[in-house]
Amino acid sequence: xxxxxxxxxxxxxxxxxxxxxMFSGDEPLGYANADDGESIRTIHAALAxxxxxxxxxxxxxxxxxxxxxxxxxKGRADALVATKIGIAIDETTRRLTGEDTDxxxxxxxxxxxxxxxxxxRIDILFLHLNDLAVPLAEPIFEAMERAREAGKIRAxxxxxxxxxxxxxxAARPGFAAVQHALNVVLDAPTMQAAVGELDLAAFIRSxxxxxxxxxxxxxxxxxxxxxxxxxxxxxxxxxxxxxxxPRYLAQLNAVRELLTSGGRTxxxxxxxxxxxxxxRNIPIPGARTVEQIEGLAGAFVFGPLPEEAMVEIxxxxxxxxxxxxxx
Numbered sequence: 452x453x454x455x456x457x458x459x460x461x462x463x464x465x466x467x468x469x470x471x472x473m474f475s476g477d478e479p480l481g482y483a484n485a486d487d488g489e490s491i492r493t494i495h496a497a498l499a500x501x502x503x504x505x506x507x508x509x510x511x512x513x514x515x516x517x518x519x520x521x522x523x524x525k526g527r528a529d530a531l532v533a534t535k536i537g538i539a540i541d542e543t544t545r546r547l548t549g550e551d552t553d554x555x556x557x558x559x560x561x562x563x564x565x566x567x568x569x570x571x572r573i574d575i576l577f578l579h580l581n582d583l584a585v586p587l588a589e590p591i592f593e594a595m596e597r598a599r600e601a602g603k604i605r606a607x608x609x610x611x612x613x614x615x616x617x618x619x620x621a622a623r624p625g626f627a628a629v630q631h632a633l634n635v636v637l638d639a640p641t642m643q644a645a646v647g648e649l650d651l652a653a654f655i656r657s658x659x660x661x662x663x664x665x666x667x668x669x670x671x672x673x674x675x676x677x678x679x680x681x682x683x684x685x686x687x688x689x690x691x692x693x694x695x696x697p698r699y700l701a702q703l704n705a706v707r708e709l710l711t712s713g714g715r716t717x718x719x720x721x722x723x724x725x726x727x728x729x730x731r732n733i734p735i736p737g738a739r740t741v742e743q744i745e746g747l748a749g750a751f752v753f754g755p756l757p758e759e760a761m762v763e764i765x766x767x768x769x770x771x772x773x774x775x776x777x778x
Contacts, residue, residue, distance in 0.1 A: 452652075452730065452731075452733070454504070454531065454628075454652055454733070455531065455574060455575070455605055455606060455627065457531065459503055459504055459531065459733075460501045460502060460503070460751060461726060461730075461732065461733050461734075462502055462504070462722065462733065462734055462735075462736075462747065462748065462750065462751070463502060463504035463505060463506050463533075463654065463733055463734070463735040464493075464494065464497045464502055464504070464505050464506070464735065464736070464737075464738055464744060465506050465656075465735040465736055465737035465738070466505060466506060466507035466508075466511055466516040466519075466520060466737070467481075467482065467507075467508070467511050467516070467737050468481075468482040468485060468737040468738065468739040469485055469487075469490035469493065469494075469511075469512070469516050469519055469738075469739050470482075470485065470507075470510075470511030470512025470513075470515050470516035470519075471485035471487075471512045471515055471545075472485075472512070472545055472677065473510065473511070473512050473513045473515075473540075473545045473546070473547065474544075474545060474546050474547070475546065475547045476546075478682060478684070479677045479678065479679055479681075479682060480510075480547065480679050480682075480684070481511075481512060481677075481678075481679060482678055482679060482680075482737070482739065483674075483675040483676075483677050483678040484675070484739070485512075485739050486739075487519060489739065489740055489741070490519050490523075490739055491519060491522060491523045492741050493738055493739060493740055493741050493743070493744050494519070494520065494523035494524065495523060496741040496744050496745055497738070497744045497748070498527065498530065500744065500745055500748035500751075501748060501751060502744070502748055503529055503530050503531060504530075504531045504532075504533070504733065504735070505520055505524070505530060505531070505532050505533070506533045506534075506630075506654060506735040507520055507532065507533070507534050507535075508534055508535035508536075508577075508579055509534060509535065509536055509538065509540055509560065509563070509564055509567075509579075510535070510538045510540055510547055510579065512545065513540040513541060513542050513544075513545040513546060513547065514540060514542045514563075514567050515542075515545070517534060517564060517567035517568050518567050518568075520532060520568060521567060521568050521569035521570070524569075525569065531574040531575070532568060532570065532573060532574050533573075533574060533575040533576070533577060533628075533630075533654065534564050534568065534573055534576060534577070535576070535577040535578070535579035535610055535630075536551070536557065536560040536561065536564065536576065536577075536578070536579060537550065537551060537552070537560075537578050537579040537580040537583070537591070538550060538551060538579055538580070539551045550580060550583075552580070552583065552587050552591065554590040554591055554593065554594040555594075557591055557594035557595060557598065558594065558597075558598060558603070561573065561576065561598055561603050561604065562603075564576075565603065572602060572603060572604060572605060573603065573604045573605070574604075574605050574606070575604070575605065575606050575607065575608060575627060575628055576595060576598070576604045576606075576607045576608075577607065577608050577609060577610045577628075577630055577654075578591055578592070578595075578607075578608075578609045578610065578611075579610050580610075580611075581610060581611050581612060581613070581777040581778075582611070582613060582616075582777045583611075583616075585616055585619045585620065588609070588616070588620060589619075589620060592607065592609075592620050592623055592626070593623075595607040595625065596623055596624065596625050599624075599625040604625075605625075606625050606626070606627035606628065607623075607625050607626060607627070608626060608627055608628035608629050608630065608651070608654075609629055609630070610629075610630035610631070610654075610656070611629065611630075611631065611777070612631045612632055612639065612642065612775055612776060612777050612778050613775045613776075613777070614641045614642045614644070614645040614775050615775070617629050617642070617645050617649070618645055618649070621645075621649045621651065626651075627651065627652060628651055628652040628653070628654055629642070629645075629646060629651055629652075629653055629654070630653075630654040630655075630656055630735075631653065631654075631655070631656060632655075632656045632657045632686075632778035633653075633655045633656070633657070633658070633725065633728070633732070634655075634657055634658050634659065634660050634664060634721060634724075634725070635664065635702075635703075635706060635710065635720075635721050635724045635725075635764065636660060636664070636699050636702040636703060636768070637657070637660070637778070638728075638770055639775075640772060641772075641775055642775065643728065643729055646729065646731055647729065647731065651731065652731055652733060653729065653731050653732050653733065654733050654735050655725055655732050655733060655734045655735060656735065656778075657686075657689075657778065658721060658722060658725055658734035658735070658736050659718055659721055659736050659737075660689040660699060660721075661679075661680055661686075661689045661690065661737075662680070662689075662737075663689040663690070663695055663696070663699055663700070663703070664703060664717060664718065664721040665716075665717055665718045665721075666703075666707075666716075666717040666718070668695045669695070669700075670694070670695060670697065670700060671694075672694060672695055673693050673694060674690060674693040674694070678693075680693065681693035686778060688778070702768055703717075705767045705768065706764045706767055706768065709756070709760045709763055709764050709767075710723075710724065710756075710764075712756070712757075712760055713753055714753075715750070715753050716746060716749070718736070718746060718747060718750075719746070719747070719749055719750040719753060720756065722734050722736070722747060722750040723750055723753055723754065723755055723756045724756050724761070724764070726750075726754065726755035726756075727755035727756040727757075727758070727760075727761050728761075
């Protein structure tokens with residue numbers, strides 16, 4: 452597919468897991484067991500497998516993920532980097548210190564991202580505040596447009612699950628993408644319809660349900676203390692009380708055979724489902740090991756799930772359409 456006039460494979464690497472520890476107050480918001488050396492090897496393995504898009508954020512590890520990307524992507528001008536702003540950070544304590552919605556802070560935030568990334572320009576900059584009111588978001592996007600005109604960013608978008616918010620701001624010249632949650636057990640039809648109508652790229656968050664759709668975590672699994680999946684954070688509905696959510700496990704088991712058709716792993720099947728859902732979808736699964744990213748890149752061999760499998764999955768899951776809400 453083409454993104455920013457560049458031909459890419461429709462799969463990116465999400466860099467939340469490699470950021471390591473970060474906190475809001477004392478609440479952990481990072482993933483456990485990140486290792487910087489393995490993270491850099493994972494980025495290199497992604498490149499070797501044909502993945503050239505990397506999605507990060509200023510908050511991931513409170514700047515640490517961006518700094519790791521700078522080390523791993525040095526000399527790789529072909530790699531595309533998306534990052535996000537809108538939340539203030541303290542790199543020393545690795546803490547998120549609150550929302551930053553002042554339009555005057557946009558250019559300084561971009562400059563800090565550029566310094567951490569070791570780049571002269573960000574390919575796509577996302578607003579990281581999922582449910583920010585549109586009147587507050589509009590001046591931020593106006594500042595992003597000025598940054599685009601100044602050559603600091605190539606394009607921008609919003610990490611939001613609210614299709615009405617997206618429609619309200621997407622007409623700006625440099626608005627190119629939305630980042631939203633979607634996976635085989637959590638469809639987002641109103642957002643997917645908006646993506647098509649607005650002619651945008653869709654960066655897909657939570658394509659593997661924070662790891663649940665890999666099949667790695669059964670009913671008895673327990674997330675490690677310090678892992679965001681062990682908290683009550685609203686984005687972790689895939690896990691409850693540090694264990695896999697039984698409702699999602701039941702849905703996964705119902706479609707497991709269809710997802711693994713043709714020799715796919717469960718994770719590859721979940722990626723293939725997203726590609727079949729829309730040609731605009733770019734899954735950005737998080738990865739922190741070489742084994743994980745190489746397994747995900749193996750989905751390139753299979754491509755989208757066949758139409759008959761997609762129809763049967765919908766029959767088995769018998770979905771009800773949910774209203775948009777932040778995830």
